[in-house]
Each structure stands twice: as structure tokens, then as C-alpha cells.
Amino acid sequence: MPKAFLIDTTRCTACRGCQVGCKEWKNFPAVPTKQRGTHQNPPDLTHYNFKLVRFSERMDAAGKVTWNFFPDQCRHCLEAPCKSGASLEDSIIIDKDTGAVIYTEKTVKEDFETIRSSCPYDIPRKDPKTKRIVKCDMCIDRVKANLLPMCVKSCAMGAMNFGDRAEMLKLAAQRLVAVQKEFPKAQLCDMENVSVIYLITDAPANYHKFAVADASDSTQGAPGMDRQQLLAGMFEPLRRAAKQIQG
Amino acid sequence: MTSPAPASTTASTPASPALRAIEATLTRANAELPALAPLLAAFGPLFAARARLRETAPGWTGPLPAFDAERFCQGVFVLAQMEHGQGFQDMSASLPQAAQHLLPVMAASFPALADELHSLLGAVESGELAPQALAAAAFGQAVAVPGVSAETLAFALSELVRPFVERQAQDLNALTKDVSWRQSMCPVCGGAPGMSVLRRIKDEAEFIQSHGGRRFLRCSCCATEWTMKRVSCPACGCEEPDELVVLHDPTRPFERADACRRCNSFVLCLDTGDMVDVPDVDVAALTLLPLELQAKAQGFAPLAKHPWSEL
Structure with a gap:
């Protein structure tokens, strides 16, 4: 049965337990970094950071400051554009039981920029040592053993939820109704298309420029890929194949 | 097989x-x-x-029995509060039909008992064994059925009434909601726990949430679950870390037997806190058989036995 996450950002305190738990489970080493005046550390996803809590601070015209937290990770899209962008059939696979989008060792043969640019959420990274393209794998080793993904297990505040997709959609709908009483603009991000559903209370671009696939409605004119660009990316493999045929 | x-x-x-x-x-x-x-x-x-x-199953019919929360808090379980100690309601009317459903399944599952189970079913269908006698036998009254040993009769009838007992207990347990119960016996029927489960409870409070899951004991008679202090022996109340032993297989860390050196008892435990899908507890208890055998080999005794415990 397909699985899904519900990430309820209204409960997230940005403790980064999920971020650390992910690194610990994957046995990733520390990444050299430096103080940049923000708690968001490292600055971006890396080949050793499949999960990153993004911090976004802003002040509106009335002088009210909001501080948004966004535990960023692969969305495990139902129709994964990265898979459509891959040149090999089995470099990127989708686990039928869970819906997890898995990058295999054959990603070394893929063009990294093509795969990365095909992702509307800017998730894939390249491991410079192994040359593999890497990202969150939904802790498929744990989930296959009936264990929660490490980020969900690590979440102390109940922000991270994981289970059958139908169950998560139901929970998401319940939480949305509850949260909208205080935050009328609350929304569930791209819930029809992804397995990682975020509940947010502010405009997506106020969390992260790639919070949703189409951030063109953001107040800051975020540079996120819009739907037209996303679909264009999905047809890129066909274009490449056509080019190869034409020589 | x-x-x-x-x-x-x-x-x-x-x-x-x-x-x-x-x-x-x-x-x-x-x-x-x-x-x-x-x-x-x-x-x-x-x-x-x-x-x-x-x-x-019909569940508890009619009004629920009188319930005194104060007596309950002092350790008087629900059925013990009934005036004449009637226990669970009479379920004999449902048993013949249930026997027609259950006994063939048991006969197919336990070929060595098939002849006896067919004899029992024949006695039920012919009326030789009246529904009231069937119910009485299930609750311990000595009844002889030709061609059926006492052990087979006890096993078959305890399995036959169990669904009705469990269904009635679900209704009775509604009485105990939000009332404190600190005993190691079942709050509904007073039965002993045959199993325990650690369950992660979804908490809507905006506080840091427990990761370990709450400990629930599960009644071996009516499958009612109730909470119990995690680090304690349900049999003697011992809380000394040196006396409490956890037996487990490193390859299956979510299964364990919680044993006590002070009273030499143990209860099986399934930790579902990290699980995506919570297993059926009866099936899970079956998969804990290796740990059950290990605990017994070390001299510990179960608080309640399962039908397969003596295999």
C-alpha cells in the first residue's frame, strides 16, 4: 500500500532532530560549514544531508516578524519527473509497495544536471566520491522492515507523520481544518502529486523557494519552477532520444 | 502443513x-x-x-451494569461489581451457529483433533449437547461428550466463546474510560495478562511527545487492554532494575519477554512504537513463542498461558 508523510510545520520547532536522525541512520560524516548568521546549517542539502530544516525569517509591512521552519526532503512524487528525466530505465526506480523513489548505483551514468533540473523541488545532489546522484530514499530499509523512517521516529513534536497514503490524506485534511481556524491561509502543498505533504500556514515562498512545484504565485516572485517548466522537463528525455535517433 | x-x-x-x-x-x-x-x-x-x-457478535445487551468508580479505583473490576457475580451475559443462543463456523476451521487447522472436533460439532448439531450445556462447559463446568477428550473440549470451547466474551468486554470497557486502574489484572473480567504492547499514542498536546510508547497489558481472557507502569513487574510490582530482566533476540529488537527475578514471572511484550503498521497482537504473540520458550527455560513462569504454550 503506498505510503506518505504528513509534515505539519505548525508543530515543528526546528529542533533538527529529523535532520540529525537522518544523518545518523545513514552514517553520514559531518559536513564542514561556518556560521552565516542563521540556524539553517548546512546552508543547503548536500550528498551527506538528505534532510534539512530550512529557516526563513521575514517581516511584513506592519513590522510583524514571522519565522518559518521547513523540514525539506525529497517529495517522492507520484509521477516522478526525475525518473522521467533519466536516460536509463533502472537508474531511478519506484518501489511499488511504498511509492518510494529510489536512486540506484546506476545513477553514475546519468547526467546530474538533467536529473537535478528535472526536480521541481531541487532535491538531487551528487556524491563527488562515488559519482552517484543521491537523495532521501524514504528509509526504505527501515520501512520494508515495518519501521518508521528515521526522521519520523526522531521527531519529538509530532510534526512528522508517516503511514498509508489514505490515512495520511485523512489526517492532513483534519489538521488543515483545525489549523485554518487560526491561520486562514493554511494549505497542504502539492498533496495530489507527492508522497510528502507539507501543511504550511504562510505563502509557500515564505518558507523556501522550492517549497511547492509551482511557486509562481508567491509574493516574492520566487524562482521556483512553474508547471510549464516542469512539464517541459518531463519531455526532455523524449527530446534527447529524438536527437540520438537523428544523430 | x-x-x-x-x-x-x-x-x-x-x-x-x-x-x-x-x-x-x-x-x-x-x-x-x-x-x-x-x-x-x-x-x-x-x-x-x-x-x-x-x-x-451481539456484545453486551441491555443497560450496562452498575459501576462504582470509587470501588473500581480500589481494585474491584467491572464484573466483580455485579450484585450476584453473574459474569459475562449468556451467549449460549449464538454458540451453535458459531460452532458451525469455527469448529470446521479448527478441524482443518489441527488434523490430529479433527475427529474429536467433528464429534463435538455432531453433538451440537444433533442437540445432544444443548446450547446452555455448551456455554457451561466453556466456562469450566464438567461436561462429557462421547468421543471428545476433556482437553480437546476445553480448547475448542474456550476458542468458541472467546469472540463473544471479547465483544462484550469491548462494551463493558467503556465504563472504565478515564478512571484510574493500577492493577495487573484485567479491569473488566479480572483475568491475567497474557501479553503486553508498547503503543505510541498520538498526542494532540503541543509538548514534546514520548517516544517510548505507553505500556498496555492485554487480558488473556477477554483481550481488554489497560495501561501499566512500564518499568515494573505486573505480577509483584517490583521496580528494582537489578531484578527486572529483558529477554530479547538482537535481530528482532521490538519483541521481548519482560521477566522478574523476584517472583520468577514474565510477560511477553511487543514494542510497536517504531512500527509503521501495528501488527495483530494475537498473531504477534504467536511469533513470540521462541522468547516464551527461552523465558521458561530460564525458570520464569508466564502470567497466563496461550493455547500453544504447551506445544
Whole structure:
């Protein structure tokens, strides 16, 4: 049965337990970094950071400051554009039981920029040592053993939820109704298309420029890929194949 | 012995969540513990048949019995509060039909008992064994059925009444909601726990949430679950870390036997805190058989036995 996450950002305190738990489970080493005046550390996803809590601070015209937290990770899209962008059939696979989008060792043969640019959420990274393209794998080793993904297990505040997709959609709908009483603009991000559903209370671009696939409605004119660009990316493999045929 | 039939295959209606959980837990257990396949094949269909009976059982009929919360807090369980100690309501009217459903399943699952179980079913269908006598025998009254040993009769009838007992207990347990119960016996029927489960409770409070899950003891008689202090022996109340022993297999960290050196008792435990899908507890108890045997080999005694405990 397909699985899904519900990430309820209204409960997230940005403790980064999920971020650390992910690194610990994957046995990733520390990444050299430096103080940049923000708690968001490292600055971006890396080949050793499949999960990153993004911090976004802003002040509106009335002088009210909001501080948004966004535990960023692969969305495990139902129709994964990265898979459509891959040149090999089995470099990127989708686990039928869970819906997890898995990058295999054959990603070394893929063009990294093509795969990365095909992702509307800017998730894939390249491991410079192994040359593999890497990202969150939904802790498929744990989930296959009936264990929660490490980020969900690590979440102390109940922000991270994981289970059958139908169950998560139901929970998401319940939480949305509850949260909208205080935050009328609350929304569930791209819930029809992804397995990682975020509940947010502010405009997506106020969390992260790639919070949703189409951030063109953001107040800051975020540079996120819009739907037209996303679909264009999905047809890129066909274009490449056509080019190869034409020589 | 063949692998177990899917739990829902004999049901004409879509499988309920309970049946789906039984089926999923059996499938996983068969894949992970092939050595237990014969046991799973024998008891799996029985669990499924019991679940189907439980779903159609009448439950507690009429008004619930009088309930004194103060006496309950002092350790007087629900059925013990009834004036004449009647216990569970008479379920004899439902038993002949239930026997027609359950006994053939048991006969197929336990070929060595098939002849006796068919004799028992014949006695029920012919009226030789009246429904009232059937119920009385299930609750311990000595009844002789030609061609059926006392052990087989006790096993078959305890399984036959269990779905009705469990269904009535579900209704009775509503009385105990939000009332403190600190005993190691069942708050509904006073039975001993045969199993315990650590469950992660979804908490809507905006505080840091427990990761370990709460400990629930599960009644061996009516399957009622109630909370109990985690680090304590349910039999003697011992809380000394040096006296409490946890037996477990490192390859299956979510299964354990919680034993006590002070009173030499143990209770099996399933930790579901990290699990995506919570298994069916009856099937899970079956998969804990290796730990049960290990605990017994070390001199510990179970608080309550399972039907397979003496195998």
C-alpha cells in the first residue's frame, strides 16, 4: 500500500532532530560549514544531508516578524519527473509497495544536471566520491522492515507523520481544518502529486523557494519552477532520444 | 502443513481492518520466521475465524451494569461489581451457529483433533449437547461428550466463546474510560495478562511527545487492554532494575519477554512504537513463542498461558 508523510510545520520547532536522525541512520560524516548568521546549517542539502530544516525569517509591512521552519526532503512524487528525466530505465526506480523513489548505483551514468533540473523541488545532489546522484530514499530499509523512517521516529513534536497514503490524506485534511481556524491561509502543498505533504500556514515562498512545484504565485516572485517548466522537463528525455535517433 | 490461507478469503464481505491486520501480520511473520510457518498455518485461520465472529457478535445487551468508580479505583473490576457475580451475559443462543463456523476451521487447522472436533460439532448439531450445556462447559463446568477428550473440549470451547466474551468486554470497557486502574489484572473480567504492547499514542498536546510508547497489558481472557507502569513487574510490582530482566533476540529488537527475578514471572511484550503498521497482537504473540520458550527455560513462569504454550 503506498505510503506518505504528513509534515505539519505548525508543530515543528526546528529542533533538527529529523535532520540529525537522518544523518545518523545513514552514517553520514559531518559536513564542514561556518556560521552565516542563521540556524539553517548546512546552508543547503548536500550528498551527506538528505534532510534539512530550512529557516526563513521575514517581516511584513506592519513590522510583524514571522519565522518559518521547513523540514525539506525529497517529495517522492507520484509521477516522478526525475525518473522521467533519466536516460536509463533502472537508474531511478519506484518501489511499488511504498511509492518510494529510489536512486540506484546506476545513477553514475546519468547526467546530474538533467536529473537535478528535472526536480521541481531541487532535491538531487551528487556524491563527488562515488559519482552517484543521491537523495532521501524514504528509509526504505527501515520501512520494508515495518519501521518508521528515521526522521519520523526522531521527531519529538509530532510534526512528522508517516503511514498509508489514505490515512495520511485523512489526517492532513483534519489538521488543515483545525489549523485554518487560526491561520486562514493554511494549505497542504502539492498533496495530489507527492508522497510528502507539507501543511504550511504562510505563502509557500515564505518558507523556501522550492517549497511547492509551482511557486509562481508567491509574493516574492520566487524562482521556483512553474508547471510549464516542469512539464517541459518531463519531455526532455523524449527530446534527447529524438536527437540520438537523428544523430 | 500448507501455508495459511489468507484471512479474508473465506469472508464474503470485504475484509475488515482487523482481518486485514491479521492477514498482513501472518504474511510478514511467514516471510520473517519460516520456522514458525506450521504454527502460523494452524492458528492463523483460527484467529481470522474468531475475528469474523467477534465482528458479528451481539456484545453486551441491555443497560450496562452498575459501576462504582470509587470501588473500581480500589481494585474491584467491572464484573466483580455485579450484585450476584453473574459474569459475562449468556451467549449460549449464538454458540451453535458459531460452532458451525469455527469448529470446521479448527478441524482443518489441527488434523490430529479433527475427529474429536467433528464429534463435538455432531453433538451440537444433533442437540445432544444443548446450547446452555455448551456455554457451561466453556466456562469450566464438567461436561462429557462421547468421543471428545476433556482437553480437546476445553480448547475448542474456550476458542468458541472467546469472540463473544471479547465483544462484550469491548462494551463493558467503556465504563472504565478515564478512571484510574493500577492493577495487573484485567479491569473488566479480572483475568491475567497474557501479553503486553508498547503503543505510541498520538498526542494532540503541543509538548514534546514520548517516544517510548505507553505500556498496555492485554487480558488473556477477554483481550481488554489497560495501561501499566512500564518499568515494573505486573505480577509483584517490583521496580528494582537489578531484578527486572529483558529477554530479547538482537535481530528482532521490538519483541521481548519482560521477566522478574523476584517472583520468577514474565510477560511477553511487543514494542510497536517504531512500527509503521501495528501488527495483530494475537498473531504477534504467536511469533513470540521462541522468547516464551527461552523465558521458561530460564525458570520464569508466564502470567497466563496461550493455547500453544504447551506445544
